[in-house]
Amino acid sequence: MVCSSHPFARTRIPVLSPTKIHGAVAALSAIALLTACTPSGPDPDATPNDAKSAEAAAEPVFRVGSVSDAQATKSSAQESSSRATDSTESAEPTSTTASTPEQSGEVVETGTETEVEPGERISLSVENAVLSDISITESDHPRIDSDPGVFFDTAGTALEAADQSKKSADETSAEPTDESTEDAKAGSSTPSESASADAAEPTAKKDSAKEKHVVTAPDDAAAWVSAYDLVADSTYDLSATATSADGEEHDFTSTVTVAATDASPMSVRTVLADDQTVGVGAPIVLNFDSTVAKQYRDDVEHRLSVKVTDKDGKKRTVEGSWAWLPDNPQSRLHFRPKEFWPAHSKVSVDAPLKNVPTTDDTVGQNDLTLDFEIGRKQIVKADAKSHRMVVTRDGKEVMDFPASLGAAKSPSYNGTHVVMSKAADYTMTSEQWDYETDVRWAVRIHNNGEFIHAAPWSTGVQGSANVSHGCINLSTARAKQYYDSALYGDPVEITGSNVSLSTSASDISDWVYDWDEWTKLSALD
Template identity: 45%
Template sequence: MKALRNARRLPATLVALGLAATLGLSACTGDPAPSAPAPAAGGSGSASEVSPAKLTTQPAAGAQNVAPGDPAKVTVADGQLQSVALTNPDGKQVAGQLAADKRSWTSTEALGYGKTYTWSGTATGADGKTVPLSGQFTTVTPKRQVSGTLNVGDAKTYGIAMPIALTFSSKVTDKAAAEKALTVETTPKTEGSWAWLSDTQVHWRPKEYYQPGTKVTVTAKIYGVKIGDGVYGKQDVSASFTIGRSQIVKGDTRTHRMQVIRDGKQIADYPVSYGLDSDPGRVTHSGTHVVMEKYPTYSMSNPRYNYTDVNVPWAVRISNNGEFIHGLAASVWAQGKKNISHGCLNLSPARAKEYYDGVLTGDPVEITGSTQQLSPKDGDYSDWTYSWADWSKLSALSA
């Protein structure tokens, strides 16, 4: 009781000071803030904010009339894929590749037309829970499938003017869609462009002649691509080839000569008889021709000029209008002096054989001096009759 009595005798000023200190402390700090909960392991924020796995399939579940040209894909957000299967109607799984981070899976084999595919599998979310993968989609059944054929072949060697031609089995109405599926890769890099020469044929040529030794790969990934109303590509086609040495034939109908320039050096200067210039039906056309094919013996016919089945040796076709470089013993007297042929370049059989042995499909043959000009109507390899500006405009993707 003594202590209590002493406490009651404390001066009023000391009591007041103690109370003021207590009140002052409360005014500066306020009430203590509640502490935030610790983040859940493996995520951010509170445990209630950790998200489950979110799966997305492409094509989407329930999709119909899917073009099978693009790969099927499944991706996951806030988690990882544990297993993925895409199964065709026969129960066979489509081959595919799981990404290293396990956040996506992409099919690596082509899907079929007119089939229903089923997804299955699982993913684990950041919340540790398993989410099932499910759903179906159906690919389109085409009204018609169109195939494509290339004029070049694997491991072949061609001349420096060789055009690439892709010919479709029927009319292409969506040329832009078809052209987007086409690629040409070259080493060294070579500027070039596609050009539609008809509704069924598209060509690619470089802006200038290829550099000798250029490696070329052309790919037409047209399978599954819609190229018309209900019309789809039937199969992909591709080829890898090489450009050989540079060889250019330069011929002048006025001098009755033909020079062969190989890798910048003249290796031959032959006397020639060109087509009779006074007759538009027999004249050899001026312009850049391209060697298309060659034959040891070829049968020539032209009923308009009263001859059929005339066999000539060492025939090299340079256009589709009947122009060849070939041997003809009967015109040796005129070669180097007069133009008397029906449009072909006549050489002696020995000289024709010499030229034949060194020629490549795709070699350019540049003719000058005649009254008639080579034009696009003169054949499939008339690509070089266009200026580069005009050629580029024939692309379905030109601006």
């Protein structure tokens, strides 16, 4: 009997029952006896060796299912707890079998379209073979990073992830030459001048985008469950390679279609604008109009990508991380590099969050993209002890002004502030100090009321004494000169005070965190 494929078939995948848990993967071998392709009839003359050859040549059987988010989360927690217990109770390595969701699912032939419900995680298992690699790509959003998922053996034991470093190094070793950053990340080659190469370019880009998402399976992998929820009203390309006992590789593909959702929308917005030029300390800010539940934050963050190039489109490697700052009361998600942005760069942000689960009852309302530029590297250093404010631009000193910082009763705060806004005319008010004063050339550097602004009334002591309520006072002419040069995101570093900034009470406290503290605020491992 010959196994036939049905490329236009469509299979509806049910959510796997949460009661069928531990050891379900082991049942696959029994199910395989009923579903795998077998010889059409017994041969009375067959020898034991012939039987072994027939068994080795049995076609792999692929099954696709879906796992609820609650199941997957519970299973992951149990696995982590079990590993921790093993490590504390015994110095000897032990085998850990997690309570994993059933991996059997429905038999699906390659090329078949499958349908699943939104908010679930996809599972794939194979019989008569072991998984070599797997990838799942959202058709409309190829920039999203690969989903590593979790692999299991036939006993239902979660396997340690395979080393992906070689694949990652291969993907990132070549410098992109195409001006399209997205194409460069996808690994596309430089466009050829030949007509035939031009015709093949869309296919090459699609293939290379798929390769970017390939995850190498560990040894003895028989099943896989995605790490992230499937997004409503989306289409995914699921592909895998399995190796049978005779060493032959078998490819599997399926188009996974996710149903629509009736969940309520939650919008997301950013404070930056397309084509805006900002300072080297500017964070990328995503503000949600409500609170994103903690169990869904990894689903949101996983989909975000940040690309940095120079003015000519050549890739720049910048280490950075997203961080979920304290809710205010809405959720705030910021990205900052480990060090300041490289000057004179272009930054492209892709945040495909439409229909992404944000709570049990809400999903993202909109996708968001952002393209902005990093300007010159201008840094302000103000010292409360020397009473000076020094401005450097691209490493060269361009201003050195006498200044007056916060008085002893109302000191300025040590730490890295960031230019948040500026106004030529501004009214300063303070209930604590009971004043209302109109000032000129005001540059806000913190939510606590700290500004750099013109203060003609303190000109006589600027450079020798600190008399302000926490602001950096300059003469009117000097304040105007600095004001004209200031960009959103310019760092302002204050030293010499007896108090320091905290991570609270500011829309932008990103640079108050040290790098280790910052990365711990990410929802991703």
